[in-house]
Amino acid sequence: MAEASAPYATTVEIRWGDSDMLGHVNNTKFIEYAQEARVRFISEEFSEGFGPDRAVVIRRLEADFERPLFTESGPLAVELAVLAIGRSSFTIRHTMFDNQGNRAGSVDAVLVAFDGTTNSSRPLADSERAALTKYHAT
Numbered sequence: 277m278a279e280a281s282a283p284y285a286t287t288v289e290i291r292w293g294d295s296d297m298l299g300h301v302n303n304t305k306f307i308e309y310a311q312e313a314r315v316r317f318i319s320e321e322f323s324e325g326f327g328p329d330r331a332v333v334i335r336r337l338e339a340d341f342e343r344p345l346f347t348e349s350g351p352l353a354v355e356l357a358v359l360a361i362g363r364s365s366f367t368i369r370h371t372m373f374d375n376q377g378n379r380a381g382s383v384d385a386v387l388v389a390f391d392g393t394t395n396s397s398r399p400l401a402d403s404e405r406a407a408l409t410k411y412h413a414t
Contacts, residue, residue: 283355283371284317284411290350301345307337310370310383313354317368321407328392330401335365336386342379349374357413364389364397366408 294305318332326332345352353373360367370383391398400408 281357281411281413283357283413284321285353285355286313286316287351288312288354288372290345290347290352292347295347299346301347301349303339303341305345306339306341306372306381306383309352309354309372310337310339310385313356313370314368314385317356321410323403323407324401329394330398331390331392332387333390334385335388336384338384339381340383341381343374343381345372345374345380349376349380351375352380353377356411358408358411359384359413361400361405361408361412364399366400369413 288309290301290305294301296302322332324330352375355371355373357369357371358366359369365386365388367384367386370385372380372382374380389398389400389404390396
């Protein structure tokens with residue numbers, strides 16, 4: 277069996293206003309934390325950058341909430357692993373850990389390479405495919 281590639285890792289701060297009336301971080305913030313980590317990943321790893329004809333859009337999100345987070349749970353460690361790479365789409369799993377190393381949850385996102393000038397999907401560029409392959413969980 278092939279060994280899995282190391283995930284992309286970053287940290288995301290929990291902000292004071294992220295909590296609900298019970299003192300828990302609101303579940304919708306998990307999606308924001310995943311987005312923050314994903315934007316950082318794409319900005320750092322996709323060398324050709326973005327423009328009207330070269331973008332990436334979300335097709336689908338699925339979140340799994342495993343434990344509550346609190347303001348003092350941060351900063352969060354977020355690991356991104358590429359689960360699948362297709363012709364024009366790819367799937368990323370964002371796994372979040374509190375500052376004690378406890379797994380708090382995960383968000384799976386299906387993203388599509390998109391051409392805003394034609395409002396349609398486009399094939400992944402070779403450079404994008406290479407960046408994704410670097411973090412592909414095999």
